[in-house]
Amino acid sequence: MAALDPIRKAIRSPRGAGSAAVLVLVVACAVFAPLLAPYAYDIQNLPGANTEPGWAHWMGTDEFGRDLFSRIVYGARTSLTVAISAISISVAAGLTLGAMAGYFGGPFDRAVTAVVDLTWSFPEILIALILIAIIGPGLESTMVAISIAYLAQFTRLTRAQIMALKNETYVEATANLGAGHFHIIFRHLLPNALTPVIVAGMLATGDAIILEATLGFFGLGAQPPTPSWGAMMSSGTAQIFIAPWIIIFPGLAIALTVIAINLFGDALIEALDIRNRLRSS
Amino acid sequence: MESAAAMREGDLVRITGLTREFSSGGGLMTPRRTMRAVNEVSLDVPRGKVTGVVGESGCGKSTLARLVLRLLDATAGTVTFDGIDLASLSPGQMRKLRRRMQMVFQDPYSAIDPRYTIRRALLEPFQVQGVVQTAAEARATVDELISMVGLSPRMLSSFPHQLSGGQKQRVGIARALALRPSFLVLDEPTASLDVSIQAQIIDLLESLKEELGLTYLFISHDLSLVRYFCDRVVVMYLGRAMEILPGAKAQPRHHYAHALLDSNFEPDPTQRKVITMLAGEIPSPFAMIPGCAFAARCPAASDLCRRERPALEDLGGGHMIACHHPKN
Numbered sequence: 288m289a290a291l292d293p294i295r296k297a298i299r300s301p302r303g304a305g306s307a308a309v310l311v312l313v314v315a316c317a318v319f320a321p322l323l324a325p326y327a328y329d330i331q332n333l334p335g336a337n338t339e340p341g342w343a344h345w346m347g348t349d350e351f352g353r354d355l356f357s358r359i360v361y362g363a364r365t366s367l368t369v370a371i372s373a374i375s376i377s378v379a380a381g382l383t384l385g386a387m388a389g390y391f392g393g394p395f396d397r398a399v400t401a402v403v404d405l406t407w408s409f410p411e412i413l414i415a416l417i418l419i420a421i422i423g424p425g426l427e428s429t430m431v432a433i434s435i436a437y438l439a440q441f442t443r444l445t446r447a448q449i450m451a452l453k454n455e456t457y458v459e460a461t462a463n464l465g466a467g468h469f470h471i472i473f474r475h476l477l478p479n480a481l482t483p484v485i486v487a488g489m490l491a492t493g494d495a496i497i498l499e500a501t502l503g504f505f506g507l508g509a510q511p512p513t514p515s516w517g518a519m520m521s522s523g524t525a526q527i528f529i530a531p532w533i534i535i536f537p538g539l540a541i542a543l544t545v546i547a548i549n550l551f552g553d554a555l556i557e558a559l560d561i562r563n564r565l566r567s568s
Numbered sequence: 569m570e571s572a573a574a575m576r577e578g579d580l581v582r583i584t585g586l587t588r589e590f591s592s593g594g595g596l597m598t599p600r601r602t603m604r605a606v607n608e609v610s611l612d613v614p615r616g617k618v619t620g621v622v623g624e625s626g627c628g629k630s631t632l633a634r635l636v637l638r639l640l641d642a643t644a645g646t647v648t649f650d651g652i653d654l655a656s657l658s659p660g661q662m663r664k665l666r667r668r669m670q671m672v673f674q675d676p677y678s679a680i681d682p683r684y685t686i687r688r689a690l691l692e693p694f695q696v697q698g699v700v701q702t703a704a705e706a707r708a709t710v711d712e713l714i715s716m717v718g719l720s721p722r723m724l725s726s727f728p729h730q731l732s733g734g735q736k737q738r739v740g741i742a743r744a745l746a747l748r749p750s751f752l753v754l755d756e757p758t759a760s761l762d763v764s765i766q767a768q769i770i771d772l773l774e775s776l777k778e779e780l781g782l783t784y785l786f787i788s789h790d791l792s793l794v795r796y797f798c799d800r801v802v803v804m805y806l807g808r809a810m811e812i813l814p815g816a817k818a819q820p821r822h823h824y825a826h827a828l829l830d831s832n833f834e835p836d837p838t839q840r841k842v843i844t845m846l847a848g849e850i851p852s853p854f855a856m857i858p859g860c861a862f863a864a865r866c867p868a869a870s871d872l873c874r875r876e877r878p879a880l881e882d883l884g885g886g887h888m889i890a891c892h893h894p895k896n
Contacts, residue, residue, distance in 0.1 A: 456678040460743070463639055463671050465663035466696040475681050 296558040303554030309547035316363040324357035329512040337530040347532040350522060355533065358514040359540050365515045366544070369426060369508070370495035373433035378488040380434070381441025386472055386480070388442070389449030400446075403439045411436040415498055416507075424507040432502070433495050444487055448480035448564070483564045486555055493548035500541050516541050580751055580783045581613035581636060586645035588631055603853040605631040607807035607861075608645065610880070613751075618777070618784040620798030622791050622828065626853065628807035629787045630674075633753045636785060637671055638662060649751070667697060670744035674756040676736035680728040686739055687724040690714065693746040713742040718772060734765035741772065745780070754786045758793070770797055791828045800886070803828065806853065806861040814886035821883070821894040824862045860892070868893045 297303040316323060325345075332352030340347040346355035388399040406414055411433075418432040452458070453476060461471055502508040503517025511518070516537040523534025556562050586609045591602040605628040613619045621629045634640040636647055638654045647654045649669060657665060673679045680689045690710045694701055701709065711721050717738040728736055737757060744752060754773065758766035774797070777784060788794045794801050801813040803825045811822035820826055827846050848865040851857060860866070863873040872892050880890045 456673050456675050457681045459639060460671070460673055460679050460740075461681075461692065461696070463637060463666065464693045464696045464743075464747070465666035466692075467659075467663075470696060478683055479681070 293555060293558040297551065297554040300554050300557070302550050303558075306547040306550035306554065309543055310551055313363050313544050313547070314367065316360045317367045318364075320361045320364050324354075324360045326354035326357040328353065328358045328361040328514045330354075337526060337533075339530075340532055346536045347530065349519070349533050350526055350530070355519075355536055358519060359516070359536055362514040362516045362519060362537065362540065363544075365426070365509050365513060366496050366499055366541075369430050369433065369499045370492050373430045373499075374437060374488050374492045374495050376430075377434040377437040377491070378441050378484060381438050382445050382477065382481075382484060384438075385442040385445025385447075386449050386477055389446040390453055390468070390472055390476065396446075399442065403442050406436075407439040407443065411494070411498060412501060415502060419502065419507050424502075424510070426509050426513065429499055429502050429508040433498055436498065437491050437495065440491065441484055441487065444484055444565070445480055448483065449476050452476050452479050482559060483561050486552060486559065486561065487565060489555065490549065490552040493545040493552070496541065496545055496548070578614065579612040580615040580650060581785070582646075582648045583609060583611040583613075583632075583636065584646050584648075585610055586632070586635055586647060587643045588628075588635055588640060589643045601854045604628075604807050604856075605853070606635060606642075609804070609807070609809050610645075611802055611809065611812070613783060613785055614800070615783050616781060617799040618786055618797055620786045620788065620794035620801040621804060622788055622794045622801060623804035624789055624828075624850075626850070627804045629789075629804050630755055631807075632804070633671065633755045633785065633787050637666075637669055637753055639671075663697070667747040668749050669751045669753070670747065670749040671753040671755060672737070672740050672744050672757045674759050676733055676740050676760065677728075679740045680736065680743075682728055685725055685727055686714070686731070689728075689739065690724075690743055690746060693743060697747060709746070713746055714739075716745065716776070717742045732765075733761050734768060737761060737765075737769055738772065741769075741776070745776070748780075750781070751783045751785070754784055756788055759789070766793075773797075791825075806851065806857075808861050808890065809880060809888075810862065810890050812880070812886070812888040818885075818887055821887075821896070822862075822889050822891050823866045823868055823895060826895060860890070868895070 298307050330353060332348070335348055335352040336350050338344055338348040338352070340355075344354050344356065346359065349355055349358070384399055388396040414436040415429075415432040418435055419428055422428045422431065458471055458475060461475060466474075499508055500515070500517030500520070503515035503519075504521040506518065506521065509515035509518060519537040520534050520541075523530075523537065526533050556565065586606055587604060588606040589602050589604050591600055592598075593600050607628070609628075609632060611619070621632060623629050631640065635642050638647070642655065649665065652665070654662070654665075680686075684692070687710055690713050691701075691706055694706075694709070710724060714721050714724060719735060719738050719742075723731065723735070728739075731739065741757075757773070758769050761769060770793070773784070776782060784798075786794065786798055791801075791803075795813075795816045799815065801816075802809050803811045803813070803820065803822060805824050811820055811825045813820060813825075820829060846865050847867075851861070851864055857863070857877075859872075859874040859876055860869070860878055863869040866873065870893065876892075878890045878892045880888045882888050883894075
């Protein structure tokens with residue numbers, strides 16, 4: 288399939304191949320967590336708390352005696368679910384808003400641009416914290432907060448693409464055939480604008496994992512006993528001198544995943560040759 | 569109103585007092601400025617004939633093309649197609665009418681969506697117009713269209729970037745003809761092609777016109793090409809029709825049309841001619857000139873020209889001119 292060609296090309300570089308392998312591993316953890324985890328993630332064993340890493344517990348146990356490896360495997364599920372669904376919502380909304388604003392222009396465009404520029408001027412974490420302060424903590428609100436925090440980026444990117452594309456002759460030629468706005472936007476403009484937005488979305492997923500971990504660290508994300516890498520690190524801070532593995536392993540999981548996403552995204556940009564289009568917004 | 573029979577004989581498209589204004593600025597810091605891209609142009613396009621519109625870039629000829637097809641709405645004036653006033657149509661009726669009036673674009677390189685195969689691009693007109701075809705019918709239509717413009721059906725699965733400029737323009741023509749229109753607007757269809765390819769495209773357009781009984785409105789900046797190809801020629805300058813020549817043989821009498829014709833190089837060295845350069849500059853399109861638009865550059869301009877705008881007058885035989893002091 289032609290759509291998979293850039294991915295194939297990206298995997299051919301060493302950087303792309305390595306990062307893709309890590310990503311496959313993380314996704315496998317998330318999907319097959321019940322099969323891969325040796326213990327349940329929420330079984331407490333207080334006498335066995337803060338056990339060092341060893342044969343029984345590869346990554347040791349936490350302050351409640353829960354198996355850290357199992358919690359990290361399940362934590363991949365939380366992190367990926369939240370990050371991927373939040374970014375998907377954000378990309379979908381950003382594509383729609385950006386396409387409408389870029390295509391129709393006028394007062395609607397000015398209104399969208401004003402709001403987008405306003406949110407763009409704040410760091411994402413601040414927007415997410417403000418939103419969570421309003422709607423309350425929890426996994427769903429983390430998702431909503433992250434998707435709104437990244438909306439500006441995708442709206443801007445899509446709008447810039449559409450504004451450049453709408454002056455192409457084929458748009459006028461299609462209108463001259465009698466095509467309506469709907470046909471022009473969905474059959475011509477969006478398919479041509481899609482690639483950079485999808486890649487930006489992929490890169491933002493890495494940032495979203497960090498944002499989810501940050502919110503989890505503050506206790507605003509997933510509520511116990513649901514395992515979340517950020518929340519696990521947060522509980523590890525109290526034990527940092529007694530059981531440093533509690534904070535080290537979730538931290539490594541976050542770092543590895545995010546680095547892999549960034550490297551793979553970079554390889555994909557290279558393969559698609561779209562660095563300029565991403566920068567143009 | 570004339571009878572339907574008379575209309576079939578006469579003009580397919582009638583343009584009356586057509587004006588289009590564009591404005592820029594009007595923000596907080598910039599004053600609003602208005603320009604007239606097309607200024608009270610009246611023109612009839614006879615059925616089965618080629619009407620040429622010629623003028624230098626920025627004279628409003630492309631805007632005129634878009635107004636005729638109602639890709640732009642006119643500020644004032646009317647366009648009637650086969651007796652139907654385009655401005656009176658609802659979007660649905662306009663969509664239906666677009667089957668009968670199509671356009672070939674100047675830039676074949678961007679006239680086809682780069683993600684579309686040629687096959688898909690040729691089927692899009694039917695999709696847009698809601699014409700349902702079976703797979704076999706679609707295949708037959710596309711094969712017929714592509715061979716009509718002299719391309720091989722093998723090219724159908726190619727993407728636009730795999731085709732040459734001339735091939736792309738042929739696809740552009742095939743796409744315009746897909747819905748069997750009776751009227752084609754050709755917006756500088758050869759301007760971005762090599763000279764050798766230009767002749768092929770003009771030949772193709774000529775034979776298609778005979779074969780399908782088409783009416784053309786041919787827009788160009790090349791007066792010698794227009795005089796070769798067209799039955800009637802309209803010379804435009806700064807949005808205004810300066811002269812309408814009834815045939816290829818007619819000698820232009822407007823000073824601007826003369827200058828345009830003079831600016832063409834003569835390929836025969838024994839027929840070398842003296843090129844008279846125009847003095848002065850084209851006025852800004854934002855300047856609202858009270859008199860003749862060409863007065864600032866015209867060798868024969870008088871006070872009258874600068875004061876009063878000359879009306880389009882009939883010199884007989886369909887030769888019209890807007891000039892106070894026409895050349896003899």
